Amino acid sequence: MPESPEIEALAHHLRENAVYRPVARVDVASMSAVKTFDPPVTSLVGRVVTGAARYGKFLSVEFADRPGEELHLVTHLSRAGWLRWHETASTTPPKPGRGPLEFRVHLDTVGGPGFDLTEAGTQKRLAVYLVRDPQEIPGVARLGPDALTLGRDQLAELLAGQGARLKTLLVDQKTIAGIGNAYSDEILHTAKLSPFAVAGRLPEEKIDALAVAMHAVLTDAVDRSVGQGAATLKGEKRSGLRVHARTGLPCPVCGDTVREVSFADRSFQYCPTCQTGGKPLADRRLSRLVR
Template sequence: MPEMPEVEGLRGFLGEQLAGRSVARVDAVSVAALKTYEPPLSALEGQACGGVDRYGKFLAVRAGELCLVMHLARAGWVRWNERLPAAPPRPGKGPLALRVRVSPGEAGFEVTEAGSQKHLAVYVVRDPQEVPGIARLGPDPLSGEVGPEAFAGLLAGERRQIKGVLRDQSVLAGIGNAYADEILHAARLSPFKLADALSEAEVSRLYEAMGSTLGEAVERARGLAPAELKAGKRSGMRVHGRTGEACPVCGDTVREVSFSDSSLQYCPTCQTGGKPLADRRLSRLLK
């Protein structure tokens, strides 16, 4: 799933490519992905590209007085092509969901979604705040809006596991499953610990780990083409997606807890006092 650092990388790349260009044609291949109908997609055509913004994990391409907003969900992606096919795409069962051709030239980008479960969302709006998912976003962790005291305030009274709180977009915008694992590993905290049970020292460690982990990931993504961003993300992961490998900090084996539609990875030595976490569905939470 693209998270804040990868979406920030896409924002920077698309911003450079679209500068000085206009939208020539927009083709919706997946009608299910389109969540708004007024203004229509065709209203984007002929509009000058005005830049690209990021809102959490949402990407917003400005075109005249409109915005093309995309949420890539779990399996969505953006592909840039210097020479798009001349013929309009045909609706089908492939991954292509949206094609945007720009001028001058024959270049543009395609929005795709792999897999059978389709959650990609595309909106055409006058103001990004019209998109419900954007309107409910919490502050961006790297925006400067969240200082140590404000961060502690966000966690206060949260009787939920800290992993879930970090992933809640209404609390903090942009953190997903992968970076939550990485942040908690850097902070040496169990993903199952309750947010409001954290000590002052643990909150401080978590705040510092969040800033450093996300900041380093954004720097790794900076300047990369879309085709390179996924590999760049994996290269920086210490525990997420590395079940069975050695923890780079202590050498213990990275473990996994699986859920119905996701999984988390962690290091027992670094995060849970050496105790393996049992399956969440069968055990009590580790404190």
């Protein structure tokens, strides 16, 4: 799933390549992906791309035809979605249900440059909204403070009194926006904190370590991602991961074996030596949690 660094990089890519270009046509290959109807997506035709922005893990492309008449095409790429830039595209409208293409925007001319919103797999969760204000989208309106700009004191306030485990809290978009499964694993590993540590019980020095790790991991990922082409971002993300999706491999810090805890539809990875005092966490599917 794309997280804040990848969304930030995609927004940068659109600002570099799409701004000042008019919309020639919009193709909808999956009506179920479009979650709004007023204004219709056809109202983008003739409007000019004026910018791109990020709201947590939501990507917004901004359009206008005159001052005060802005529209925002906002997408949540979910687990298997992606934005793909193209210099040329087919002029034939796509057939619904054929392939991963969900939504296409032609810029300058039909068949010319533009971008596709695609989604692999059978679980179609990609969502597209066309709104006058991103705050009209419930998921955007509920976002907590952004992880990339969250200060240490603000983080301490968010953690105070929380009974949730750190892993759960870090991926809760209503608490902290922009972090998903992969970077939460990396942040906790860098901070040397157990995923099962109770957020509201962290001592001051552990809060300090979490704040430093959050800033370091995310800013490093942004620095590596921004300027990459959209096609190379996934590989760039994988290359920077130290524990996430590395079950069974040696921890690059201490050499211990990276372990995994699995749930019904997701899993996370951690290093016992770095994070849990050498004590493995039991797989919740098989036995009770070892704290």
